[in-house]
Amino acid sequence: MARIVMKFGGTSMAGIERIRHVAGLVKREAEAGNQVAVVVSAMAGETDRLIQFCREASSLYDPREYDVVVASGEQVTSGLLAITLQGMGVNARSYMGWQLPIRTTPAHSAALIDAIDADILEGVFSENGIAVIPGFQGVAADGSVSTLGRGGSDTSAVALAAAIKADRCDIYTDVDGVYTTDPRIVPGAKKLAAITYEEMLELASVGAKVLQTRSVGLAMREGVAVRVLSSFEDKPGTMVVGDDQIEDYQMERQLITGIAYDKNEARVTLTGLPDKPGSVASIFEALANANVNVDMIVQSVPRAGEPSDLTFTVPTAALAQSADVLEKLKEKVGFNEILTDTNVVKVSAVGVGMRSNAGIAAQMFKALADRGINILAITTSEIKVSVLIAEEYTELAVRVLHTTYGLDDNGETA
Amino acid sequence: MARIVMKFGGTSMAGIERIRHVAGLVKREAEAGNQVAVVVSAMAGETDRLIQFCREASSLYDPREYDVVVASGEQVTSGLLAITLQGMGVNARSYMGWQLPIRTTPAHSAALIDAIDADILEGVFSENGIAVIPGFQGVAADGSVSTLGRGGSDTSAVALAAAIKADRCDIYTDVDGVYTTDPRIVPGAKKLAAITYEEMLELASVGAKVLQTRSVGLAMREGVAVRVLSSFEDKPGTMVVGDDQIEDYQMERQLITGIAYDKNEARVTLTGLPDKPGSVASIFEALANANVNVDMIVQSVPRAGEPSDLTFTVPTAALAQSADVLEKLKEKVGFNEILTDTNVVKVSAVGVGMRSNAGIAAQMFKALADRGINILAITTSEIKVSVLIAEEYTELAVRVLHTTYGLDDNGETA
Numbered sequence A, B: 001m002a003r004i005v006m007k008f009g010g011t012s013m014a015g016i017e018r019i020r021h022v023a024g025l026v027k028r029e030a031e032a033g034n035q036v037a038v039v040v041s042a043m044a045g046e047t048d049r050l051i052q053f054c055r056e057a058s059s060l061y062d063p064r065e066y067d068v069v070v071a072s073g074e075q076v077t078s079g080l081l082a083i084t085l086q087g088m089g090v091n092a093r094s095y096m097g098w099q100l101p102i103r104t105t106p107a108h109s110a111a112l113i114d115a116i117d118a119d120i121l122e123g124v125f126s127e128n129g130i131a132v133i134p135g136f137q138g139v140a141a142d143g144s145v146s147t148l149g150r151g152g153s154d155t156s157a158v159a160l161a162a163a164i165k166a167d168r169c170d171i172y173t174d175v176d177g178v179y180t181t182d183p184r185i186v187p188g189a190k191k192l193a194a195i196t197y198e199e200m201l202e203l204a205s206v207g208a209k210v211l212q213t214r215s216v217g218l219a220m221r222e223g224v225a226v227r228v229l230s231s232f233e234d235k236p237g238t239m240v241v242g243d244d245q246i247e248d249y250q251m252e253r254q255l256i257t258g259i260a261y262d263k264n265e266a267r268v269t270l271t272g273l274p275d276k277p278g279s280v281a282s283i284f285e286a287l288a289n290a291n292v293n294v295d296m297i298v299q300s301v302p303r304a305g306e307p308s309d310l311t312f313t314v315p316t317a318a319l320a321q322s323a324d325v326l327e328k329l330k331e332k333v334g335f336n337e338i339l340t341d342t343n344v345v346k347v348s349a350v351g352v353g354m355r356s357n358a359g360i361a362a363q364m365f366k367a368l369a370d371r372g373i374n375i376l377a378i379t380t381s382e383i384k385v386s387v388l389i390a391e392e393y394t395e396l397a398v399r400v401l402h403t404t405y406g407l408d409d410n411g412e413t414a
Helices: A016-031 A046-057 A063-070 A072-087 A119-126 A152-163 A197-205 A213-222 A279-289 A316-334 A352-356 A360-370 A391-404 B016-031 B046-057 B063-070 B072-087 B119-126 B152-163 B197-205 B213-222 B279-289 B316-334 B352-356 B360-370 B391-404
Strands: A003-008 A035-040 A092-094 A102-104 A113-116 A130-134 A137-139 A145-147 A168-173 A194-196 A226-230 A238-241 A258-262 A265-273 A297-299 A308-315 A338-341 A344-350 A377-381 A384-390 B003-008 B035-040 B092-094 B102-104 B113-116 B130-134 B137-139 B145-147 B168-173 B194-196 B226-230 B238-241 B258-262 B265-273 B297-299 B308-315 B338-341 B344-350 B377-381 B384-390
Touching (some): A003 A152, A016 A035, A016 A072, A016 B046, A035 A072, A035 A119, A035 A152, A046 A063, A046 A072, A046 B016, A046 B072, A063 A145, A063 B092, A072 A092, A072 B063, A072 B072, A092 B063, A102 A152, A113 A152, A119 A130, A130 A152, A152 A213, A194 A197, A197 A213, A197 A238, A197 A258, A197 A344, A258 A391, A265 A279, A265 A344, A279 A308, A279 A316, A297 A377, A308 A316, A308 A377, A316 A338, A344 A391, A360 A384, A384 A391, B003 B152, B016 B072, B035 B072, B035 B119, B046 B063, B046 B072, B072 B092, B119 B130, B130 B152, B152 B168, B152 B213, B197 B213, B197 B238, B197 B258, B197 B344, B258 B391, B265 B279, B265 B316, B265 B344, B279 B316, B297 B377, B308 B377, B316 B338, B344 B391, B360 B384, B360 B391
Parallel strands (some): A003 A168, A092 A130, A102 A137, A168 A226, B003 B035, B003 B168, B035 B130, B092 B130, B102 B137
Antiparallel strands (some): A102 A113, A137 A145, A258 A344, A265 A308, A265 A338, A297 A308, A344 A384, A377 A384, B102 B113, B137 B145, B265 B308, B297 B308, B344 B384, B377 B384
């Protein structure tokens, strides 16, 4: 017998037919003798509909009331899944965030989970019952409804798994696992049997949006074993676990686990930056104060006393704001121009294996250079090498790197 | 300064534009110096949509989970109205049924309000705030969400008005008040400035569905002054008050306040009923046990020892079930046939004035007989005379009686 949290996303809950299918999956786990708690998202499209209502009601909507409105989507699907399970003869009941309770910080519309009371759930398990819990929502200390921000349902599921010391947190979604890269670009991309938290974080932040980044970070801190799998196809999925458990799933690790890409970065170049102490620092300080997340940074090496160029990337969504911030600094810092380019893509190779293996970056640069792909910027971390290139080379670069790192084999990795 | 509960129905809350209009009405009352609590329904059609989901999920849905699902409709509109009011610079906040709390019986999907805690609301009023409260919902003693059944939002509003000792409960709806009869049948029907609780109950139960019957009964018991008015037109509406207050609104009462009709009755006739003690009683007992509400009853006077015919009416919706119940009694009680007729209408004249005035019923019978309209059954109460006639005469009978009782004057009653 295992204790399992099962989480179903919006497409899995979109309509009664799909909810009935989900109920079948839940029933199967319960009949296998497992203790099951289920976390559900709102029906696909419903949260957007509710957010749109709030925006129309007032452009400066109160996040406290916004939470009251948008939390209703998960309330509906929780009740409907409980009803459906009962109709199949399964002893199920829903518990809202304020009923358990799921205690959060008071940061409405972007709350963090403080604690989840497991008492009610332990009672449900002891009576062989199944609890259905709305994701995304909780209750603040003042008794008001709170929500965790978009995609928060994954985080709800992982936090719940930690609270009840679940053996596993199964995240059912509309893809059947984590692949070595985007199968739309590389048809031979393989599904990974397992991946570490850190690799998943790097892959998620660079574009493989299977699991919400925040939930992966929480799973890593709490040591929750997460499985990503499809609610539409009966396939094994991908385990997301710690470095110490990864060997339970893979006899031998590849050096590189996957190739990711992210088109949501924009390049900014400041030309003619004077060679003065503190001028670069003042630029990044101003951007940080505006909550702009700067990623890749390249500075041309100036001859002493001569101006240089500074290039960096920001999220495309923050480009206009960044330009505003920089425009105000122009005179004070004394650079010439602000050049921007949104036709760029960040391509990354991610893998825990590269820690113990030099030459991964060099391999990447050579493979891209051989295809005449110009590298605009580079960043590296312990388990990731990323390059910024022109967007038109996205598919070519991903395919080349997928092959370069030996990920093109047939079948799934063992 | 007055303390007012304002309640808005589903058509008044159907979409952001209408909610914005509602917010304007609320703001006006607040700016006039009044203390205001607002009770809202779900958007028109939303509750039906949610109920349909529950039915599709399982034909035998758990009413506890049904309540979780359907209560979400009012949660959404409460939050949206609070947001809209805030956007207009009004200090507003929503409070769910479980937050106030509005305590109810545990009869899920048909709960009764036990008590409403006024503490939070008194705090809101003392800070010149406006509370927005979802109608239709509350919380049971075990902490589960409960709902009051269809149309329960009117009841929520009246109960809230009683709890906070409001001076008035304004029910905003899509009609602008209570009329002497259906204006679609009698274009000269007049809007009543005021009506007593009892008259309203009789008019509601016979077809003038402006206010939910249950809320009128509660208003009568608690002495809550209710005003029915349109949220779409800026007109005075109709006050619903006690006998002792009615004179504040009308110098002189008409004998008859209004003419109502109800097509949702079906006639049942049992022929050849043996003249045995207890046979009639056994029939009505069986129908009562099946929760069928028998209304008008006529028995032909038999010659001693000879069989007679028994005629009565039941709600059309309960006709099939009634026929089943009666079929089972046929042999035991020994009647011949069960004849049914759904092409009938109940037409009623209602008025507190008839208490002190004989001859109202006789006037009705003569007016109908003069037009050749055959009366199939009669019931009377202290303030109502009803007749059952063939449905094809509905409009003729309503017009004739409206004229007979002098309701055809121009303008509104004073």
